[in-house]
Amino acid sequence: MSKRTPPIFPAAAERLTALGARLRAARLRRRMTQAALAARADVSLPTLRKLEQGEGSSSLATLLRAMEVLGLDHDLDLLAKEDELGRRLQDIRQVGAPRGRRKS
Numbered sequence: 595m596s597k598r599t600p601p602i603f604p605a606a607a608e609r610l611t612a613l614g615a616r617l618r619a620a621r622l623r624r625r626m627t628q629a630a631l632a633a634r635a636d637v638s639l640p641t642l643r644k645l646e647q648g649e650g651s652s653s654l655a656t657l658l659r660a661m662e663v664l665g666l667d668h669d670l671d672l673l674a675k676e677d678e679l680g681r682r683l684q685d686i687r688q689v690g691a692p693r694g695r696r697k698s
Contacts, residue, residue: 628646
């Protein structure tokens with residue numbers, strides 16, 4: 595039985611395609627072949643091709659290894675760094691003064 599991949603919404607698919615294109619552009623700017631990047635990232639060539647085409651079946655670990663080889667792994671630190679919606683929801687749930695020790 596083959597592995598079932600859950601469907602991806604169209605907007606997310608567009609983002610994956612754009613990410614793959616950016617990874618490909620970064621590789622080409624470094625004048626690196628797909629085979630060289632795949633070897634250095636320790637992934638197969640078909641897996642790297644899928645990553646550059648924006649297919650959602652690649653793992654996060656594969657993406658990270660490719661980004662490390664390209665010197666872009668620090669960009670991952672920017673993902674979900676600013677969670678404005680989450681902070682607003684947290685503030686809404688916080689009623690009254692923050693809990694802690696009472697001042698006497």
